[in-house]
Amino acid sequence: MDCPLCPASAEQLIWEDGRCRVIRVDDDAHPGFCRVIWNEHVAEMSDLLPADRRHLLDVVLATESALRTLLHPDKINLASFGNMVPHLHWHVIPRYRDDRHFPESVWGPAQRQGIVHAAADPVALARAIDSALATQA
Amino acid sequence: MDCPLCPASAEQLIWEDGRCRVIRVDDDAHPGFCRVIWNEHVAEMSDLLPADRRHLLDVVLATESALRTLLHPDKINLASFGNMVPHLHWHVIPRYRDDRHFPESVWGPAQRQGIVHAAADPVALARAIDSALATQA
Numbered sequence: 001m002d003c004p005l006c007p008a009s010a011e012q013l014i015w016e017d018g019r020c021r022v023i024r025v026d027d028d029a030h031p032g033f034c035r036v037i038w039n040e041h042v043a044e045m046s047d048l049l050p051a052d053r054r055h056l057l058d059v060v061l062a063t064e065s066a067l068r069t070l071l072h073p074d075k076i077n078l079a080s081f082g083n084m085v086p087h088l089h090w091h092v093i094p095r096y097r098d099d100r101h102f103p104e105s106v107w108g109p110a111q112r113q114g115i116v117h118a119a120a121d122p123v124a125l126a127r128a129i130d131s132a133l134a135t136q137a
Numbered sequence: 138m139d140c141p142l143c144p145a146s147a148e149q150l151i152w153e154d155g156r157c158r159v160i161r162v163d164d165d166a167h168p169g170f171c172r173v174i175w176n177e178h179v180a181e182m183s184d185l186l187p188a189d190r191r192h193l194l195d196v197v198l199a200t201e202s203a204l205r206t207l208l209h210p211d212k213i214n215l216a217s218f219g220n221m222v223p224h225l226h227w228h229v230i231p232r233y234r235d236d237r238h239f240p241e242s243v244w245g246p247a248q249r250q251g252i253v254h255a256a257a258d259p260v261a262l263a264r265a266i267d268s269a270l271a272t273q274a
Contacts, residue, residue: 044213046202050273057194065183075223076181079216083232083240086212095220103220107242136187 005037005087015126019052020059022129024119025091030106031119032071032094036060043086056088058136059129063092066128070120077105142174142224152263156189157196159266161256162228167243168256169208169231173197180223193225195273196266200229203265207257214242 012024014034025033036059038048045053064076073094080090095102100114120128149161151171162170173196175185182190201213210231217227232239237251257265 044201044205045198045215046205046213053198054191061182061190064181068181068183075218075220076183077216077218077220078182079214079218079242081212081214081216081232081242083212083214083242095218105216105218105220105242105244107245 003041003085003087005085005089006041008037012122014122015059015063015129017059020056022059022063022126024122027106029100029110029114029116030093030095032067032073032117033106034063034067034092034125036063036090036092038088040088042088043082045080045088048088056090058133060090060092062129062132062136065132066125067092067094067120069128069132070124071117073117074102079105140178140222140224142222142226143178145174149259151259152196152200152266154196157193159196159200159263161259164243166237166247166251166253167230167232169204169210169254170243171200171204171229171262173200173227173229175225177225179225180219182217182225185225193227195270197227197229199266199269199273202269203262204229204231204257206265206269207261208254210254211239216242 015022020038022034022036025035027033038056071094074097075095077093077095096117098115100110152159157175159171159173162172164170175193208231211234212232214230214232233254235252237247238245
């Protein structure tokens, strides 16, 4: 099986524990774009055990909180599709009113050239994810 | 404030409790498309209290499970954007390899005319959501 998300190669790793990892997505228009990847090859959220599902969502929302704290975007976009790669992963995207696609999704038609807002510092982002996880209770 | 998601008017309501509701989305190409709307006007998942966040995600994933049980789609797509309407809501979309946009998101470019797969029966869907919530633990 040739799944591009099973091996963690050529990724800009931000954070990981034994079950999932947060990477930075290489997107010229949206440098703050992060992806949370479940390590095991599973297709759907409802394929996970309840405790695992909860843990993955905790990490997704900790990444959301961390990006909000560090980047102050106008909106956060969350999505899990898996149509092209049916290995469970979440897109966590800080959005800005003046970015290339707003208010369309980043997979929609471009609206303008757009301002490119900087990515979070990876070390600060990892710390902010830890901090958000610790306070999510 | 003119938020189109605050009043529950002209909606095809499937399921509700005091905190959120599941409606059917009027989409010609994707009749199975459902939306889970948090009743209170809040923008982001991380604006919710942990218990509310967990409840909303439980309903989103119960809707995913119910759609899988009733419709057997090839994939489920989950997304929360709120760029156009910053009132917390989730898209839960059963996807099929031969639908109009697969493997693109339903907001991406059409790939073909596409097969239109039927929506779930609303009463059966409400029951399946209840059943999934009861077993999620």
